Amino acid sequence: MTTLTEAQGTQPVVSKGPTSTWVRVLQYSGVRLITLFVTIVIAVYLTIMIANMGGHVDNIMRSEIRERVAVQVVNNPANRNLDAAARNKLVLDRIALEEKRLGLDQPLAIRNFRYLSNALTLQLGRAINMSSDSGSKTVRLIILERLPATLLLMGTANLILFFSAIFFALSLSRNYGSLWDKAVIAFSPTSSAPAWFYGIFLILIFAAVLKILPFGGMIDAPPPRNSVEYALSVLKHLILPASALILGSLFLSIYNWRTFFLIYSSEDYVEMAKAKGLPARDIERRYILRPTLPTIITNFALLLIGLWTGAIITETVFLWPGLGRTYFRAIGFYDVPVIVGLSIIYAYLLAMTVFLLDFVYALVDPRVKIGGNRGTA
Amino acid sequence: MNALRRSYREILKYPSAIIGLVIILALMGVAAYALITIPYEEAVRLWRSGDDVWYANPQYAPPAWTNYFTPKKLPASFALNTADAEEEEAVTKEVILGDQNTSRTNITYTFDYDYDEFPQEISLFFRTTYDVKQPFVSVLLITPDGREVRVGDFGVNRRQTYRLSQDAKLQRRLGGLPPMQGLFTNPDSPSSAPIKGTYQLVVNGVSFEQDSSIDAEMALYGQVYGWAGTDHLRRDLGVALLYGAPIALAFGLLAALGTSVLTMIIAAVGAWYGGWVDELIQRITEVNLVLPFLAILIMVGTFYSRSIWTILGVTILLSIFTGAIKGYRAIFLQVKESPYIEAARAYGASNTRVIFQYLIPRMIPLLIPGLVSAVPAFVFLEASLAVLGLGDPSLPTWGKLINDAWVNAALYKGYYYWILQPAVLLMITGLGFAMLGFALDRVFNPRLRGI
Numbered sequence: 053m054t055t056l057t058e059a060q061g062t063q064p065v066v067s068k069g070p071t072s073t074w075v076r077v078l079q080y081s082g083v084r085l086i087t088l089f090v091t092i093v094i095a096v097y098l099t100i101m102i103a104n105m106g107g108h109v110d111n112i113m114r115s116e117i118r119e120r121v122a123v124q125v126v127n128n129p130a131n132r133n134l135d136a137a138a139r140n141k142l143v144l145d146r147i148a149l150e151e152k153r154l155g156l157d158q159p160l161a162i163r164n165f166r167y168l169s170n171a172l173t174l175q176l177g178r179a180i181n182m183s184s185d186s187g188s189k190t191v192r193l194i195i196l197e198r199l200p201a202t203l204l205l206m207g208t209a210n211l212i213l214f215f216s217a218i219f220f221a222l223s224l225s226r227n228y229g230s231l232w233d234k235a236v237i238a239f240s241p242t243s244s245a246p247a248w249f250y251g252i253f254l255i256l257i258f259a260a261v262l263k264i265l266p267f268g269g270m271i272d273a274p275p276p277r278n279s280v281e282y283a284l285s286v287l288k289h290l291i292l293p294a295s296a297l298i299l300g301s302l303f304l305s306i307y308n309w310r311t312f313f314l315i316y317s318s319e320d321y322v323e324m325a326k327a328k329g330l331p332a333r334d335i336e337r338r339y340i341l342r343p344t345l346p347t348i349i350t351n352f353a354l355l356l357i358g359l360w361t362g363a364i365i366t367e368t369v370f371l372w373p374g375l376g377r378t379y380f381r382a383i384g385f386y387d388v389p390v391i392v393g394l395s396i397i398y399a400y401l402l403a404m405t406v407f408l409l410d411f412v413y414a415l416v417d418p419r420v421k422i423g424g425n426r427g428t429a
Numbered sequence: 430m431n432a433l434r435r436s437y438r439e440i441l442k443y444p445s446a447i448i449g450l451v452i453i454l455a456l457m458g459v460a461a462y463a464l465i466t467i468p469y470e471e472a473v474r475l476w477r478s479g480d481d482v483w484y485a486n487p488q489y490a491p492p493a494w495t496n497y498f499t500p501k502k503l504p505a506s507f508a509l510n511t512a513d514a515e516e517e518e519a520v521t522k523e524v525i526l527g528d529q530n531t532s533r534t535n536i537t538y539t540f541d542y543d544y545d546e547f548p549q550e551i552s553l554f555f556r557t558t559y560d561v562k563q564p565f566v567s568v569l570l571i572t573p574d575g576r577e578v579r580v581g582d583f584g585v586n587r588r589q590t591y592r593l594s595q596d597a598k599l600q601r602r603l604g605g606l607p608p609m610q611g612l613f614t615n616p617d618s619p620s621s622a623p624i625k626g627t628y629q630l631v632v633n634g635v636s637f638e639q640d641s642s643i644d645a646e647m648a649l650y651g652q653v654y655g656w657a658g659t660d661h662l663r664r665d666l667g668v669a670l671l672y673g674a675p676i677a678l679a680f681g682l683l684a685a686l687g688t689s690v691l692t693m694i695i696a697a698v699g700a701w702y703g704g705w706v707d708e709l710i711q712r713i714t715e716v717n718l719v720l721p722f723l724a725i726l727i728m729v730g731t732f733y734s735r736s737i738w739t740i741l742g743v744t745i746l747l748s749i750f751t752g753a754i755k756g757y758r759a760i761f762l763q764v765k766e767s768p769y770i771e772a773a774r775a776y777g778a779s780n781t782r783v784i785f786q787y788l789i790p791r792m793i794p795l796l797i798p799g800l801v802s803a804v805p806a807f808v809f810l811e812a813s814l815a816v817l818g819l820g821d822p823s824l825p826t827w828g829k830l831i832n833d834a835w836v837n838a839a840l841y842k843g844y845y846y847w848i849l850q851p852a853v854l855l856m857i858t859g860l861g862f863a864m865l866g867f868a869l870d871r872v873f874n875p876r877l878r879g880i
Binding site: 094096105237238242259369379 | 721
């Protein structure tokens with residue numbers, strides 16, 4: 053968890069009065085926004101380049117079009133009476149039309165820049181091969197259709213994970229060295245395995261052997277009409293993937309938070325508060341949680357962005373119809389617009405969060421000044 | 430150096446570190462054994478061949494050790510070949526020359542059968558040589574209770590497979606019982622369990638030409654196979670389980686080593702030169718943080734190459750410029766100001782000398798725990814890509830076993846061994862490195878001391 057230490061880069065600064073504060077904040081925000089934007093432009097352009105594989109994907113698409121059009125023309129009974137030359141011309145015309153529709157008639161560099169500008173203005177365009185369940189080829193609709201499933205799964209898992217980790221970590225840091233504490237330390241290496249890995253074990257135990265929970269998917273087939281039963285069915289399907297995601301990192305996050313809280317609870321002012329005889333609850337809230345709030349918020353913000361990407365492999369293993377699986381399928385279909393669409397939204401969310409976090413720090417931590425001497429970080 | 434040695438002595442105080450070390454050493458032993466017994470090309474060839482290599486194995490057979498956990502002992506699969514009759518006592522082959530260029534070949538396969546279930550099938554794979562007139566064989570089974578059952582009499586081609594349970598005539602002779610049941614119990618009083626004891630399958634062949642010969646391999650397809658079981662293509666999973674170890678270790682260690690060493694060098698260069706070099710490294714790191722790591726790997730795997738070395742290279746490239754570089758840089762910036770660096774500069778040490786001889790060695794205690802802890806993530810990354818179907822197409826790896834099992838719905842059909850064995854091995858590998866890395870971190874990281 054590298055993010056745990058990031059908040060410490062900000063340093064206390066002597067205030068110079070209200071006017072200079074505003075100037076400094078505006079100047080800082082401007083510079084920060086520009087750097088973040090440039091970062092996003094470069095990252096998205098790189099993603100587009102990789103998604104196109106320097107034109108490799110174009111060749112795949114061209115040959116697909118050629119084959120599909122040729123088959124269509126030959127199979128069409130109306131074309132049966134045409135002679136070979138005419139039919140050939142028809143095929144070529146259709147190919148040209150199809151390539152124009154997909155923008156393949158233009159050079160790659162230009163197309164990449166068009167993709168880039170469209171992506172940056174969030175005009176996500178139309179998918180090449182994929183379509184949403186409702187039949188639309190609009191990338192926006194494809195993404196929006198999958199978003200609730202991902203938010204449900206990732207939201208449930210990550211929120212439970214986040215709050216339970218902090219809760220357990222606090223109680224462990226209070227009585228560290230106890231049996232539970234040692235157990236968590238002993239178990240923390242288990243988080244080296246990813247969530248899908250635990251997913252496989254969970255499916256084995258609860259779906260294959262005990263047969264009490266479904267193997268995967270999000271809803272029974274056919275879906276229940278009654279909305280209560282519908283919710284219960286979704287819940288039943290949610291248990292295993294969410295548990296896999298939680299199990300995959302629970303012990304390590306408890307351990308990290310616990311160590312983090314322990315470092316803070318060995319500060320002198322905490323000892324002082326203890327010596328004064330303040331109740332443990334007050335010490336925890338005012339002397340441990342308060343100074344660690346920036347880090348907690350950072351991690352929570354990163355968690356919220358993490359919701360967006362979904363879990364590519366876990367969703368694939370559990371056949372969960374979320375964004376992660378859509379991402380994977382989009383790559384399989386060489387569907388550049390969908391890949392780029394998903395990437396740009398993630399990039400924007402990340403940049404926005406990074407930008408806003410600076411302000412949030414200043415709000416929760418009086419020692420931090422926006423755009424102040426940030427030391428070397 | 431002394432400090433390092435003291436730290437290592439301290440590591441041995443952690444039981445988890447010792448367990449981790451033992452696991453890693455055991456894995457390395459397995460990896461070395463795999464590489465010595467099965468050369469790389471041979472492993473690829475074995476894994477990519479189908480029925481021509483693995484015809485004598487049953488499909489979907491669990492490993493033999495499952496017998497220890499079940500009340501009924503399931504028959505193990507084996508194959509006996511006359512081609513290596515000299516080495517195996519269980520096979521005897523004698524050739525008796527007769528008149529007018531004829532010869533008799535008597536082959537006996539002796540095997541103990543101490544199981545509670547019937548075998549799936551017994552097959553005979555004949556390899557004969559002749560010019561015009563094909564040899565003729567008759568097959569007998571001598572059971573432990575002394576019965577001599579006539580199995581079949583037929584002429585054989587140059588390559589012929591005879592499957593006992595598919596012989597309708599044999600089934601009729603056994604009173605309508607399925608041949609395996611009829612042969613392994615007494616057809617007059619059929620029971621649900623086979624008779625235990627020593628069986629003999631006898632092939633008596635007659636050939637009618639001078640250079641005509643008969644060879645035959647008997648394969649008993651039991652319900653379990655070997656120490657690792659078989660998959661849908663009859664392949665011995667043992668090959669992949671064994672060979673997965675060197676691949677997982679190589680990928681994990683190379684990726685961790687490459688990533689941490691390069692990260693450290695680049696962080697040191699940035700911190701030392703400062704200015705635009707440092708700025709550039711910072712910006713690259715920020716761009717890289719926005720790039721979707723797994724998605725790019727999947728794209729490379731799908732569009733470019735699924736070779737494990739390409740994936741390794743891309744993985745290292747994408748993992749250099751991450752948050753770790755910022756952490757290292759912050760420490761290098763502190764170290765840069767220390768007096769011994771100033772002293773080095775004063776006597777005229779070059780930039781490269783300062784970076785590689787003065788800055789980086791200071792960081793080695795931090796590098797080691799990071800390196801060891803990073804290994805499991807890379808081992809699982811390779812497995813993850815394989816599970817998505819992007820594993821190296823030629824190599825047998827643990828991740829590909831899981832993928833094969835997954836695609837063939839192993840959990841749904843109850844072939845748990847198929848997925849459990851590679852998964853447990855992956856888990857052990859990950860745990861080994863993670864436990865050692867954890868202990869190293871606590872020893873080398875002064876902030877964690879005593880916590």
